[in-house]
Amino acid sequence: MRVSLARHGANPLRSTSGKGNFTLRPGIAQPSKWHQQRSLNTSTSSGPSVKDPVIFSGIQPTGVPHLGNYLGALRQWVKLQDEASPGTKLLFSIVDLHALTVPQDAKQLRAWRREAFATLLAVGLDPKRSTIFYQSSVPAHTELMWILSTVASMGYLSRMTQWKSKLQLPEDASLDDSEARAQLRLGLFSYPVLQAADILIHRATHVPVGEDQRQHLEFSRYTANSFNHLYGNIFPIPEAHISPAKRVMSLKEPTSKMSKSHPDPKSRILLTDSASEIQKKVKVALTDSEAKISYDPTNRPGVSNLIEILSHFEGVSCQEIASEYESASLRSLKEHVGVRIADSLKDIRERYGQIMGDRGGYLDDVAREGGEAAQASADLTMKKVKKAMGL
Ligand code: AQP
Numbered sequence: 001m002r003v004s005l006a007r008h009g010a011n012p013l014r015s016t017s018g019k020g021n022f023t024l025r026p027g028i029a030q031p032s033k034w035h036q037q038r039s040l041n042t043s044t045s046s047g048p049s050v051k052d053p054v055i056f057s058g059i060q061p062t063g064v065p066h067l068g069n070y071l072g073a074l075r076q077w078v079k080l081q082d083e084a085s086p087g088t089k090l091l092f093s094i095v096d097l098h099a100l101t102v103p104q105d106a107k108q109l110r111a112w113r114r115e116a117f118a119t120l121l122a123v124g125l126d127p128k129r130s131t132i133f134y135q136s137s138v139p140a141h142t143e144l145m146w147i148l149s150t151v152a153s154m155g156y157l158s159r160m161t162q163w164k165s166k167l168q169l170p171e172d173a174s175l176d177d178s179e180a181r182a183q184l185r186l187g188l189f190s191y192p193v194l195q196a197a198d199i200l201i202h203r204a205t206h207v208p209v210g211e212d213q214r215q216h217l218e219f220s221r222y223t224a225n226s227f228n229h230l231y232g233n234i235f236p237i238p239e240a241h242i243s244p245a246k247r248v249m250s251l252k253e254p255t256s257k258m259s260k261s262h263p264d265p266k267s268r269i270l271l272t273d274s275a276s277e278i279q280k281k282v283k284v285a286l287t288d289s290e291a292k293i294s295y296d297p298t299n300r301p302g303v304s305n306l307i308e309i310l311s312h313f314e315g316v317s318c319q320e321i322a323s324e325y326e327s328a329s330l331r332s333l334k335e336h337v338g339v340r341i342a343d344s345l346k347d348i349r350e351r352y353g354q355i356m357g358d359r360g361g362y363l364d365d366v367a368r369e370g371g372e373a374a375q376a377s378a379d380l381t382m383k384k385v386k387k388a389m390g391l
Contacts (some may be wrong), residue, residue, distance in 0.1 A: 050203070050236045054203055055084070055088065055090045055206045055241075056093070056198065058095035058135065059073065060116075061096050061113040061115070061116040063260030065116060065260070066269055067269040068259070069210075069271075070348075071245035071309070072209070072212075072243045073243060074119070077090075078124040081124075084129070089377070091377065092125055092132050093135045094135065095135045096109070097135050097136050097142065098135070098194060100187060101185070114363065115272075117132070117367060118352055118363060119271055119272075121355050121366065123348055127366045131374050132367070133371045134370075135198065138378050139375075140378035144197040145197040147227075152226075153223075153226070158175050160215060162192070164180075166188060199238050200220065203234075203236055203381055205239065208243065209243075210246060214242065218240075234381075234388055248312075249305040250268065251286065252286050253286070254286060254301035266284060269281055271345055271349065278342040283335075283338065285334065287334075292326060293322055293325040293333055294322050295322035303333070313341065314340070
């Protein structure tokens with residue numbers, strides 16, 4: 001069922017200028033490299049043969065998405081959507097069940113879910129082209145998770161880094177450590193199995209993510225192969241599609257990635273920050289006391305992070321930016337970075353405000369319609385899975 005937006009008053013993504021009803025496209029500068037059309041390869045070494053690509057990705061509603069989420073994932077989702085061939089299926093999810101792997105306040109989570117959904121629309125995902133949905137509205141994700149957990153390897157899960165980093169345990173922590181066992185909850189430990197289910201339930205062929213998700217994607221591939229080996233060729237083996245902005249770093253701790261849950265709000269730029277907030281955050285970003293500008297991520301992570309961010313918006317290499325600014329002051333580099341980010345995010349912020357301010361039920365309608373479409377996609381896979389397993 002497609003929801004008629006006309007029934008629900010103004011679509012906040014449509015012009016109200018009186019010059020015709022057109023959908024606003026995001027006017028976001030993209031590096032020229034990104035415009036090289038790359039067709040997605042659907043032939044995988046194992047798994048069933050697939051005619052058209054299926055693209056799936058998700059974002060946790062653990063805060064308003066930030067510049068790292070945008071450059072590392074969301075911008076790429078929009079690019080893939082806008083360049084997709086007609087047969088390509090695109091699904092993007094607010095993975096709210098993943099957010100529960102650490103304790104959440106119900107009221108706060110409710111607000112973050114909506115904010116994250118509005119952000120996906122604001123960055124340019126188009127519900128007419130992409131299925132956008134809350135993970136928790138499609139029970140088949142968790143149903144498949146149970147099935148996959150019967151083939152998922154405990155040893156593999158115990159070597160993964162996410163549960164250790166969320167519990168602030170050392171990378172070499174293992175299930176033999178009593179401290180780890182005391183703190184660890186099953187949901188956090190088995191998070192990658194749910195992620196594998198998210199991807200495989202839609203028989204996704206491509207998963208656009210930031211570099212930090214590569215390990216989880218490998219686990220999904222491994223689990224899909226294990227299942228196929230036991231029950232037949234059901235799941236295509238999904239490929240990671242890593243963004244050129246592999247890892248945007250924290251403004252306050254530039255050796256760690258920018259993150260929604262870092263306690264210092266100045267460590268991240270939110271997609272909803274005003275121009276002056278963005279400029280202030282960039283101004284106080286941690287750098288060093290060297291006089292000249294140079295690009296050296298190992299020894300000068302703070303300055304190099306700013307140069308990298310600029311390069312993602314301007315489409316020129318970090319070395320080119322570094323030589324252009326070589327004799328300039330750090331202050332002028334920061335000013336330029338702040339202005340560039342603010343200008344590039346301006347349209348997103350405005351659309352976000354329109355969507356959140358809409359009282360016509362637009363967001364709820366898109367979410368309901370997306371949930372129905374995702375459930376239909378998931379049902380097709382569950383039928384195959386159940387048949388293969390004798391259920
Ligand atoms: N700093 C980053 N640089 C590049 N890509 C990033 N991503 C996240 N941070 C960066 C990519 O954004 C997508 C959605 O991520 P997520 O919200 O589902 O989970 P996350 O990676 O755990 O993000 P956060 O911001 O660090 O959230 P919290 O603090 O809640 O853990 C993914 O594709 C991710 O690669």
